[in-house]
Amino acid sequence: MSASIHPDTVLGAVKLKISNLAQSLSFYTEVIGLRILEQTSTTAVLAADGKTALILLEQIPDAIVAPERRGTTGLYHYALLLPSRKELGIVLKRLIAHRIPLGQADHLVSEALYLSDPDHNGIEIYADRPRSEWKRDVNGDYVMATDPIDWEGLLLEAGEEDITKGLPPETIMGHVHLHTVGIPESRTFYNGLLGFDIVGDYTQMRALFVSAGGYHHHIGLNVWAGIGAPAPSSRSTGLDYFTIVYPDSGELSSALERLLAAGISVEQQDGAAFVTDPSSVRIKLTTRLVQQNNR
Template sequence: MSISIHPDTVLGAVKLNISSLAQSLRFYTEVVGLKILEQTDLTAVLTADGKTALVLLEQIPDAIIAPERRRTTGLYHYALLLPNRKELGLALKRLVAHRIPIGQADHLVSEALYISDPDNNGIEIYADRPRSEWKRDANGDYVMATDPIDWEGLLQEAGEEDITKGLPPETVMGHVHLHTVGIPESRAFYNGLLGFDIVGDYTQMRALFISAGGYHHHIGLNVWAGIGAPAPSPQSTGLDYFTIIFPDSAELSSVLERLLAAGISVQQQDGAAYVTDPSSVRIKLTTRLVQQNS
């Protein structure tokens, strides 16, 4: 019997290993537009609304900066979802002002900007189009593209508003996209065990998109670093973990039971559970209540 993850499941904070906290904080506050929620000598918690963690940074010793073109499993990019097109225009205007190299794509379901942080961690900043405009093909997969964005239209949306105010408080973690060892292994874990629904089986792209509640994707899985790609070095900058937030403890318990029954190791810490996927990507599993109180 196929399982389907609870439709109210969403993503939470990503934790990144970095080489220089001072350098990263300048980038994330001035260029991306996040705010510092907490900070120690080697760590920081970044937020958009002043209370919810979105990005966690930890400076690791003897860090090796990941290459721009990765040949290991792990993060391709994480994606900050903005509430509307005007805010995306303001983000674009801020990136241009800081002379940041920008990738871009109109995905039909969304408009997206792509940048990298100082440690080559990929970041997508995007805004969704209304769900009523999303289309599926005959196989039930969302129809997506990589068309050019409307640069001028986005900048016009921004108007003359102050770009130094940063990202809006409604900003959330929209999705993560991962380099994996293989699509079959990823499908078995994320769809078969966690229960995410397949919304984009893009064989020609060598990618699989999955989500909860009919979203165009909460997790993207690809083999662009090579089938059977190795895990990154422990000294490499990159993803430490990403977070999946379940609506309540009952949903989390159901998922953990399936994982344990399949022989997946689960570590419990501070009310959350940590597991590792077949591509050596660590995942924090928690609930909305625990997330709000942590």
């Protein structure tokens, strides 16, 4: 039986490889509503609350902009979780004002908007419904759907709020969703080694959802780019890494011990660790204290 991950484990910053920093900063500040914490000629750190990094951008040389429909492993989308339905309505109004092409879905556990940044990195912006309304089926999987959202209701929730005010400071990284080489490999790594609990074994969707603490999902894993999909080129725009944040150093050490025992290479850097999953997705493992000290 695999060890179960600590229920207070959450996700942290996502680092993206991009082709043009100025273009991306315009999009992420004006359209998404994030604030610049730090910036160099080729990198930027973005936050909603003025202190906690959510998105890290790095302009890479000779970048190849990934196609809209990727045939490789890596990022399907990352997801910014808003504190309320009203805030989602405000974001919707801002995206409409900027004429951004949108996807949308009522997932029953949440309501979500979907879009892409200038380098075709997928983004979900969503608000959860109360946990008391989440339902599980007989197998223990969360019951989710892709129903149409209530556009009019969301816009009414927004009222006359200023749509230029940016994302609320309570915004967090809710989850990431990845293209993988295969569901069995992903299950072994994320459930068997890291200890995330399986909360959605959606065979009909060719997807697996895992989480900590009973959340509807912190990590989505799919094979929609094809079973055995290749890793992207090192010059391709896309995901550099995503971050798993453990509540303390003991929990992080336990995870690293399991990974090392399984023969997974671990790179230590500034109090954090980096590992690579079976789909060539790079992951930063850290703790709340280290994350706060390093931003």
